[in-house]
Each structure stands twice: as C-alpha cells, then as structure tokens.
Amino acid sequence: MTFSKILVYVETSEDSPAEHSLELIWKARELASKADMSVEAVLVGHGVFDIAREVTYRGVSKVHVVDNPRLATYSLIPYTTAIAEVIKKTEPEIALFSATVIGRELAPRVAARLKTGITADCTDVDIGSWVDPSTGRKYEKVLYQIRPTYGGEIMAAIVTPSHRPQMATVRPGLFPIPPRDTSRSGEIVGWNIEIADEEFSKIEVLEVRREQRKVDLKSAKLIVSGGRGCGLKGLELVRELAEVLGGEVGASRAAVDSGWISYDHQVGLTGQTVKPEVYIAIGISGAVQHVVGMKDSKIVIAINKDPDAPIFRVTDYGIVGDLFVVVPKLIEKLKRR
C-alpha cells in the first residue's frame, strides 16, 4: 500500500474555512508539488458541505467531511475520534494542523490515539529524504518539521521517519492564502463515523463569550500597542501617539482582559498576527504569546520601566522609563518636528 497524500485539518470560522487553515493548504500544496503528492482536507462539523466546496476552490483534490448534528460545535474527544478515523481510513503520509488554541490540543490527542509522533508550533515544514545515521536506512517523503525551542532562541529540525502519519501543528500567519478559483473541482467525500455517546458527555460547553473582530491590524504600516502597564489612562496616551504617527492601536491580552480596549485590537497567539513596518510596544512585558503575534514586524520599539522585561530581547530600540513620563514627551517632540 502506498501513502501519497498530505491531509490538512481545516478549522471553520463562521461559515467559512478559517484563514489559517487556507494558509496551511498553501504550504501543503507547495510540499505536494515538490514530492509528487496530493493535498486533501478533513472537515468536521454540521452543515459544512458548502465550506468543503469552498476548500476545493483553494486547490485541494479531495475533502473528507464528517458531518453530524452532534459535531456542530467543537468538542475535543468526538473531534479526535472523527479525525483519527478518517486518517486510519485514508492513510495520509502527513497530517497538518494549525497551531491555534484548538489545533494545539486536538492534534496531540489525535497523535496519541494513532501512536505516532507530532511536532508542535512549526514555523516551517519541508519535504525530502532522510538517512538514519545509526542504521544507514533511507526514508522517503520525510517531513522536516522546523520549530523554535528553548523559548525561541534555538531552532530544531525534527523528523518522524517510520511512523505514519507524520504530524505537525504549524503557526498561523506565515504563508499566503491560495487564490480562490471556482473553476477548480475537487471531490467531496462524506464519512459516517460512529462516535459513542460517552464521548460527547465527557466535556460539555456551557457558555461561550466571544467578541467579533472589526479592526484589521494585518495591513497596518505602524502599530502602537499598549499593555497592562498602561492602565486606562496609559491607553489614552497610546491612542494619542498612534494618532500623531498615523498608525493603528494594538494591545496585549492583559489590556483587553482588563476591559481597557476591545478584543479586535489584540495582538498575539489568540489575537491577530501583525507585520507592520514599525511596532511600538508600551507597557508590555513581552510574553511569548504576545511576541508570536508581532515578532515579524520590521522594526520593534519598546517602552518599559523594567530594564529586564523580555520585550527588550526582541526590540531594535528600547526605551527604559515610565511610560507616563516618556510618552507625553515623545508626543510633544514628534508634534514639534
């Protein structure tokens, strides 16, 4: 039996495939063309056949759909079963997930179910052959899983030579979205997967509190972001500086959770991934979950009163000082120029 496909797990967002899943399809297509493989997708939910059609427009030859009213909202254990069963039946060489708050718990669960290896948070993946130095054995169609480790200072390349599928979660925001082409046709296959009642009852969602996104920071050229150090008053200064510089306003999750600014301004793992020319972080400590969302900014400037704040490790220009003194003076000087 030959394995020759890459399977992408597609998350949904409202009635569409999630953007980060489409980015992953872009990357999977690149790998597939390099190694002469095909790209397929798996979609779980209820009433998702239209979304599956959308996915085929992005260049996927087959979409496997597990559609069931009880799967309408995400639930870890039944989703694990649905995806693991599709993988067992279709035997892909590689299975890719996005490194989102869902992907990062779902993918390892699927991997453990299938007793295969998985690499988290890849910033790139490649495909090629690999020779095991200890046995001399050569493996083909090996997924090179490239990821930061040790808090981001060190990169590692990881392979899963003899287990299938080779699994990885891949960070969102790294690849383009493949163009939508309605002339493309792909096959849509519905699967009827049996899932025990018990799997649904182990975790019950009682309440969802979520804000919708309105502000788009992705295309902003300059972003001034405020964090917990700002308080409500400091955020006013952040807004004023953004205004003077003609930029957008961003925020850390701590500022959003404190209610000082709405979620659509949040930058980071659970917010937006941004790449402006200039990113100014004010009163933000630089937690990894924030940094993953802004580290690809061209120039990073930080204002923080703590000289040891981790944000200073990822900045081009760091200003050590009290933001309530520094920012008003900076605004004044910029206005005078």
Added chain:
Amino acid sequence: MPVNVVVLMKPVVDPKAIVNFRPDGTIDRSAVKLVVNPYDKYAIEAAVQLKEKLGGKVVGIAMAPLHAVDSLREALAIGVDEFILLSDLKLAGSDTLATSYALSAAIRKIWQKLGSLDLILCGIESSDSNTGHIGPEVGEWLGLPSVSYVDSILEVRDGSVLVKRLIEGGYVVMKVKLPAVLSIAGTSYQPRIPALREVLAARRKQITVWNTAEVGIDQSLVGLAGSPTRVVRMWRIEIKRRGKIFSDPDVDKMLEKFLEEIRRDGISLGVRS
C-alpha cells in the same frame, strides 16, 4: 468533596540561563541549574488552592534525571504532600509520545495507591520544549477528558469540574467529567512564595524515586526506541534586532538621542512630514 490531585511538573534548564551546545550539536544540560518549569507553578498553585478549599491530597510527579531532585523541593514547600520522581536511564531521549506514556503509567500507579484520583494538572507548556503536548497526550493514554488553556477552575461538584478556558477572542465555560486532565494557563493563579518555615520543612519531606520496572512501563515504548520523532539538527538563531537600549534619568535627553539614532538609521516613524 475532597479531591485528589496529581500535578505534573518538569524540571527544566533555568530559562534565564544561556544554553550551550556540545560539539555533537546536542544541548549541554549539565552545566546549568534546573528549576521547575515556570508554567507548572501555576498548576501547583491551582492544586494547592483546591486542597485548601476542599481537602484531599496533592501528589507531584516529575520524569527527570536523579539530579533534578533539588529543583523539586520548592513544590514540596508550597503544599505538595508527596513527590514521585520517575527516573531511569531507559527514559532518556523520550519524545512527547513516549514521555506521556511513561507519565500516564506512573499516574495509574499513584491512582491505585490513593484509591481515587480526581484531577491531573499540568502547565500549558514547558519552557524548553514548548509543545503543550503532554496534557492532551496523557489524557488520551488514560482515556480521560483533557482541556488545554484553562484560565481557572470555577467549581468541583457532583463528579464534574467547571472550568473557564481561553479561546480566540474570549472564553468558554465547560463542564468536564472527573477524572480529568487540565493544562493550566496561569492567568489566574499567582504562585505563592513559600515561607522559610515551609522551605525548611520541605527539606525533610521524602521524594520517592520510581524506575520503569517498578511502574510496569513497557520499555519498548520509551526512550529513543519508543519515540517516533528524531531531532536531526539544532541551531541558534541570530536575533536580527538592533537591540539598542536607551536609559537615562533625563528623559528629554534620552528621547533626543533616540530620535536622532532612528533618524540616522533611516527609520521613518510614519509621521506625515
């Protein structure tokens, strides 16, 4: 209802230390101090708060080389009742699938000894491998529900736990059947600093060491042989940031310097000028 809790904690290379490579490209862990993974302290705090509220027992477990013992004393000082160190040369080189298998076998043994087990808490990720895999994978090996990114444990009642979980753009509140595995995200649990008296008492508390045979671990499923993944290369990334720091009590002077410097570097601050 008293709850019995197992807390997973990983001794890691002090995240503040600079890591060095050996000539063969592997990380040299011998030279640096080991500490408890910072994220796991939130999980310990959550466990100890549950114990204070409801009663029950908190058992800590780490899978690590023997010399990690010292890093674990802090947890005993904070309120962990017992500590198991799963340590065996055969475990060296385990990836997340193998580690989660070994830990789940040890948890089964603790579970047997306690008679009942309600919660298994871990950190959201370790500061050295940063995968967040262990929680969900342990859940899968034990056939238990797991929830990652738990902000807070709201209530334990009638064989279930109510948790608040972080998602994109907000939160969900979910009811999870016990026993369950929760990865604590740390936003709500500020780890306490143990008092000197507790630190001293912790020195006398015993850390039990288990090897793979005692736990009944299938040795073909751990170590390098039991790990599907291989690290083939590691390299240090150059942080391409300029890293220019401005610090001066005279703020005006400092800002003038800063503005002058970015002008010289040809960076436009986007001012419409």
